[in-house]
Amino acid sequence: MSFHNAASTRRSTSAERAAASPWMRAVSALTYPLSPGDFIDSLLPHTPRAARGRVEHIERNGLDAATITLRCPRGWHGHQAGQFINVGVDIDGVRHTRCYSISSAPERDDGCFTITVKAIDNGRVSNHLVDNLMQGDVVLLGEPTGEFVLPTELPQKLLLIAAGSGITPVISMLESLQAKDRIGDIVVIHSAPSPEAMIFGSELEQMAQRHAGLTLHRFYTQHTGESRHAGEHRGRFAPAKLSRLCPDWQDRQVWACGPDALLQSLEQQFDTAGIADHLHVERFRPALRAAVPGEVKEAQVQFSRSAVSATGNGAQSLLELAEASGLSPEHGCRMGICHGCTTTLKAGCVRDMRNGEVFNEEGDLVQICVCAPVGDVDLEL
Numbered sequence: 185m186s187f188h189n190a191a192s193t194r195r196s197t198s199a200e201r202a203a204a205s206p207w208m209r210a211v212s213a214l215t216y217p218l219s220p221g222d223f224i225d226s227l228l229p230h231t232p233r234a235a236r237g238r239v240e241h242i243e244r245n246g247l248d249a250a251t252i253t254l255r256c257p258r259g260w261h262g263h264q265a266g267q268f269i270n271v272g273v274d275i276d277g278v279r280h281t282r283c284y285s286i287s288s289a290p291e292r293d294d295g296c297f298t299i300t301v302k303a304i305d306n307g308r309v310s311n312h313l314v315d316n317l318m319q320g321d322v323v324l325l326g327e328p329t330g331e332f333v334l335p336t337e338l339p340q341k342l343l344l345i346a347a348g349s350g351i352t353p354v355i356s357m358l359e360s361l362q363a364k365d366r367i368g369d370i371v372v373i374h375s376a377p378s379p380e381a382m383i384f385g386s387e388l389e390q391m392a393q394r395h396a397g398l399t400l401h402r403f404y405t406q407h408t409g410e411s412r413h414a415g416e417h418r419g420r421f422a423p424a425k426l427s428r429l430c431p432d433w434q435d436r437q438v439w440a441c442g443p444d445a446l447l448q449s450l451e452q453q454f455d456t457a458g459i460a461d462h463l464h465v466e467r468f469r470p471a472l473r474a475a476v477p478g479e480v481k482e483a484q485v486q487f488s489r490s491a492v493s494a495t496g497n498g499a500q501s502l503l504e505l506a507e508a509s510g511l512s513p514e515h516g517c518r519m520g521i522c523h524g525c526t527t528t529l530k531a532g533c534v535r536d537m538r539n540g541e542v543f544n545e546e547g548d549l550v551q552i553c554v555c556a557p558v559g560d561v562d563l564e565l
Contacts, residue, residue, distance in 0.1 A: 235259070235325040239317060240296055247381045248303040249349070250314045251287060253296050254323070262290050263297065263328035265360035266353040266439070266466070270326030270516045270524070271299065275312050279324075281524075282309045283517040285352040285441075285466075286328060287384075289359035300383060302349040326516060326524075332439065332466035333357075338366060339437040343430055345450070347375040347421065347442030348383075353466055354441060355384045358391060358398075367395045371430045375403040375421045375442070401429050421446075423453040434459055441466040470519045470554055472537045483557040487511060487565040488530060498535060502552035506565065513552065513565055520554035527552055532561035 237254035244250050263269070263286050272281040287300040303314040317323075332353055334342075338361075346354045351374055361367045372392075376382035382402065392400040392415075403421040423446075426433040434457055440450050447465045454463040485496045485505055494509040496502070503525055506513050516524030520538060526549050533544040534555040542558065543550050552565070 235327075236322050237325045239319050239321045239323070241319060242317060244314075245300070245383055247378075248314060249300060249383050250317075251298050251300045252313065252317065253298050254325070256295050256297060257325060261327075264333040265290055265356040266333040267328040267330040268332075268353070268517075269299065269328050270522065271309075271313075272324030272326075273309060273312060273317075275308060278512055280309045280312075281324075281326075281516055281518075283326075283519070283522075285330075285356065287352045287356050289356055289363050291360060291363035300349065300352045300355075302383065326522075329522065330466070332441065332464060334361075334439070338368075341369045341371075341432070341436045343371045343373070343433055343436040343438040345373045345421075345438065345440035345442070345446075347446050349468070350440075350442035350466070351383050351388075352441075354439065355387065357439070358388075362391065362395070367391070368397045370395075370397060371399045371401070371433075371436070373401045373403070373421060373429060375405065377405050378407040379404060379409075399430075423449050426453075434462070437462055437464070439464045439466075441468075444469065444471050447471075467519065470538050472554075473540050481559075483532075484560045485557050486560075486562040488562055489565055496557050498556045498558060500556060501537065502534065502550070502555050502557065502561075502563065505557075506552065511565070515553055518553045520551050523551060525551055525553045528564040530562040530564055533558040534561055 235257040237257055239252060240255050241253040242250055266285070268283045268285045270281050270283050272279055274280075284299040284301055286297055288296075288298040301310050301313045303311045334357055344354050344357065354372070358367070358370075358372070361370075372388060374382065374385075374388060376385070379385060382404075385402070388400055388402075392398050399415070401415045401417060403417045403419065405420045407418065430436070438450075438454070440447060440463065444467060447467060448471070450463060451460070451465065454460050481498060483496050483498070484493060485502065486493050487506060487509070490511055492509050492511060494505050496505040503513065503515055503518065513527070514524055516522035529543055529548040529550050530546060533542060534550050535542055535558045536551075537554050537556050543555070550563075552563070
């Protein structure tokens with residue numbers, strides 16, 4: 185299996201860098217038996233915004249992907265399988281926050297949890313985590329959140345559908361069920377470009393071999409080699425194939441995570457079948473409504489508290505515009521879920537890019553990660 189080039193060019197760990205620095209050795213002597221980071225950690229208020237997680241291990245799994253093991257911060261209350269967490273890192277002196285699904289089971293008992301990150305094109309944070317993060321580094325952590333979780337009363341039959349890195353919350357669910365010895369009648373459909381790029385491919389195969397009730401189907405969109413498994417398929421998975429892969433799909437509760445095009449087609453199929461309530465989806469990016477003529481035009485946006493003015497348009501979120509203007513506004517999921525980026529509209533009009541809702545009253549609260557300007561705007565930011 186070939187990995188990202190950065191995997192073979194790891195630099196020294198944080199501990200090694202500290203050991204090589206006389207200044208850091210002096211600081212370490214003063215904070216002994218705690219490390220300098222742990223000493224600072226003990227002084228910080230442990231609100232969700234201040235929690236710090238130490239990198240214990242990094243494993244490259246799949247092309248340009250990495251599973252990062254993080255030490256749970258003090259006051260950690262655990263998570264539910266399928267939830268995500270906000271992760272903050274400083275890159276070139278600027279703090280960036282993104283949300284990532286927790287890929288380990290809540291039943292893990294070593295004081296750690298994992299996130300699995302796929303480096304995406306032009307993804308500043310994802311590439312930094314995959315390429316540059318090292319053992320001993322520290323990241324900022326929010327509280328686990330999200331409603332993409334299995335119910336306490338587990339359905340008799342499950343269908344889990346994932347594409348690409350959409351497998352990350354699903355593998356947490358499966359590992360949790362396995363830990364509780366509750367894997368029954370489950371069909372898993374997972375899609376990736378190739379066997380090498382399939383995140384958690386070997387783990388899923390081992391689960392399928394271990395549990396007779398788990399049926400695994402794997403789709404390879406770019407692979408032309410020989411099949412090694414009875415459940416391997418060539419080409420792209422589409423909801424129209426459900427009747428062949430899982431004949432009783434309409435009788436199952438379904439959890440699906442992946443690209444928006446896949447989720448939209450699943451939503452359409454389940455809605456047409458009259459069982460929309462059977463489908464539970466998780467999006468890594470918000471589903472944005474296409475702008476209509478007149479909504480995408482040049483606008484002057486004033487970030488009044490920061491005394492910064494910028495030129496935007498209706499196709500770019502206010503958060504993206506603020507960041508491009510050198511600001512670092514508070515935010516979390518970048519999807520309109522966590523409300524961590526909410527600010528007050530002082531004047532003008534903005535549009536929610538998900539549903540077209542317009543906010544134009546002074547004092548309206550707007551989420552800048554999913555709102556774009558409609559004409560000139562003044563924000564309390």
